[in-house]
Amino acid sequence: MSLQTLWLIAALLLAGFEMLTGTFYLLAIALGLLSAAGMAFFGLTFTIQAITAALVSLLAVAVLKHWQSTRTPPPEEISSDIGQHVTIVEWQGERRARVRYRGTLWDAELTADTPTGLDEYIIIATHGNSLTLNHSPLRHP
Secondary structure, eight states: HHHHHHHHHHHHHHHHHHHHSSSHHHHHHHHHHHHHHHHTTTOHHHHHHHHHHHHHHHHHHHHHHHHHHHHSSGGGOSSSSSTEEEEEEEEEESEEEEEETTTEEEEEOOOOOOSSSSSEEEEEEEETTEEEEEEEEEOOO
């Protein structure tokens, strides 16, 4: 069995394992092994094949890390709930309530400076499955 075939089998195995993990890192390393198979196809020595596999794998992993870092949103953009209007369904004390939001009931708490007794508020923060509400200046001047 030739070195080219061994590099291709190793690349296919890593690509197959990648389907189990879904992280793309094994796919980046498989790309390096595939490039080593290309070097073997042109008849270059095993040392050049191994160095090519290592360099291409490192480059692919670096590109993957950079791509992932650009796709992670900043923390202030994570919650799209902030700024949404909610309607009070039931008061559970002076500053706590159950509100209807996105088709279900949520626990909510008013901020200290928010007037109580109104029907509609806006979400200013989320803490797990609890919402922090403030007065809606657009609907209640």
